[in-house]
Amino acid sequence: MVPAYNEARRLETSLPLIADVAADAGAEVIVVDDGSDDGTAEVAATHLAGLPGAKIIRLALNSGKGAAVRAGVTHARGGSIVFMDADLATDLGDLPALLDALETADVAIGSRVMEGATVDGATSTRARMGRTFNRMARLVTGLDLRDTQCGFKAFRAPVAQLLFHLGVVDGFAFDVEILALARRMGYRVAEVPVHWHAVEGSRVDVMRDPARMLRDVLLTQARWRRTRILAVLSALQGERAVDVLRANLRATDNVVPWSDGALALLPCSEVRVAASVVDRLRCREPDLRVTATAVSASTLLDPDGDEIRQALTA
Numbered sequence: 001m002v003p004a005y006n007e008a009r010r011l012e013t014s015l016p017l018i019a020d021v022a023a024d025a026g027a028e029v030i031v032v033d034d035g036s037d038d039g040t041a042e043v044a045a046t047h048l049a050g051l052p053g054a055k056i057i058r059l060a061l062n063s064g065k066g067a068a069v070r071a072g073v074t075h076a077r078g079g080s081i082v083f084m085d086a087d088l089a090t091d092l093g094d095l096p097a098l099l100d101a102l103e104t105a106d107v108a109i110g111s112r113v114m115e116g117a118t119v120d121g122a123t124s125t126r127a128r129m130g131r132t133f134n135r136m137a138r139l140v141t142g143l144d145l146r147d148t149q150c151g152f153k154a155f156r157a158p159v160a161q162l163l164f165h166l167g168v169v170d171g172f173a174f175d176v177e178i179l180a181l182a183r184r185m186g187y188r189v190a191e192v193p194v195h196w197h198a199v200e201g202s203r204v205d206v207m208r209d210p211a212r213m214l215r216d217v218l219l220t221q222a223r224w225r226r227t228r229i230l231a232v233l234s235a236l237q238g239e240r241a242v243d244v245l246r247a248n249l250r251a252t253d254n255v256v257p258w259s260d261g262a263l264a265l266l267p268c269s270e271v272r273v274a275a276s277v278v279d280r281l282r283c284r285e286p287d288l289r290v291t292a293t294a295v296s297a298s299t300l301l302d303p304d305g306d307e308i309r310q311a312l313t314a
Contacts (some may be wrong), residue, residue, distance in 0.1 A: 001076060003068035005034040007086040008043045010199075014088040015047035019054075028053030032072045035062035044068055053077075058242045066167065073155075074268040079251060081160045085151035087199040094194040098154045103188035106159045106313070107182050109145065110152030112196045123199030131211055133302060137173075140217050141180040148176050151195055157252040159187055162312075165267030166228050166297050173216035184301055186313040227288025228297040231274035235281075236261040236289040244285055249277070256311040261289075263311065 002018065004011060011031070022029045029051060031044040040057050041074070048054035056072050069083050080102055084090060090110050101108035111121050119127075130149060137148055153175070155163070169177040180188055232250075235241040241261035249255060254265040266274050274292040281290050299305050 001030040001032065001071065001072035001081065001083045002086050003034060003065050003072065003083065004036065004040050004044070004086045005062055005065075005068070006036045006038045006040060008036070008038045008040045010086045010088075011040065011043045011047065014086055015044060017088065017092060018084075019051050020045060020149075021095065022054075023051060028055065028076070028078055030055045030057065030072045030075060032057045032068040033059065034065070034068040035059050054170045064170035064174075065168040065172055066177075069106040069174065070164045070170075073160045076157060076160070077251065079157050080154055081157050082154040083151070088282065089196055089199050090150065090152040091197075093194040094152065097310065098152065098192050099192075100188040101152055101192050102156055104154050104188070106187035107163075107179070107189045108154040108192055109147070109179070109189065110150040110194035110196075111145075111147040112150055112192055112194060113146045114193045114242050116193035118195045119198075120196070123198070126198075136214050137176045137217055140214075141176060141183075143176070143179055143183060145179060145189065147191070148179055150194065150196065158254040160253060161252045161267040162230075162265060163187075165230065166300070168228070169216045171212060171216050173213040176213075181301075186309045190312075229271070229294050230297065230300070231266040231269050231271045232293050232295050233266065233274055233277065234258065234261065234291055234293070235264070235266040237285075237287065243290065244281070244288055245290075248281055250282065254312055258311060261309070265312070 018029060019291060025113055029048055033041040033056065041056050044056050055075055059068060059071060072083065073081055079098060082098065094110065098108050098110060111117055120275055134146065134148055137143060163178050163181050166181055167177050169173060203208045233245065235245055237244065238260060242257055244257060245255045247264050249264055256263055271292065271294045278290050278292045280289060
């Protein structure tokens, strides 16, 4: 998935490369046009024509990179979700290692600072700004990750759906929020060394962006608990309930054993959608006792939510 704001020129170069990799792997490509006015969506349509599963999502307004990635996650249908920057500053050759890390982790992030990584062409100002921001982010969130801002990250799809549903930050600091949420949920996060090169025309504003990003990180600490409602299905029918729910829900939905049945979390869905799923399940499986409810983010994030978190991360 590629979030893009006024990236028509860069996509002319990067999308053919991404499309070739996706075609070989049988993967879908999603470009999210974040309210561009330079023909970004049209360029994407040209280069993705004929590629099975390709999607172009257009946001009416420029809403921020976090909002664009969230929109892409909502529409993704694969078992794993990767997002990368439109400029391909990170080498596509690092993609297999990133995906391999998901064999033992829930989230895999590219790192430009760990052993084995290479960085070419970064200015001293940008490098210093990145180090400073990472230190601030670690201080605020308690994260022990060394590079939160590399635009090259992969998730198991159900994990991505849940984290981006809970997230509230739309700006460039969304990475920090998502990674902090992953840690609080108990998800395993792996760092993978990547080969990164600076690309001309960076959108980073060395004077304003650090303050904005820190502001967003600070705001997330107060907003997680109050702003997100999650649709949940619960089903009672012993071990069979897990199989029934998985067969009738999206591959990206979290379905786990729970009590004498199963629990399904439906992120990026409204409760009314969950209710319609219940009606469908009752018709197909009359012996299945299934209900739809809504829970708040605090149910997952508070200490009392340990049991649910353990089920999700087992």
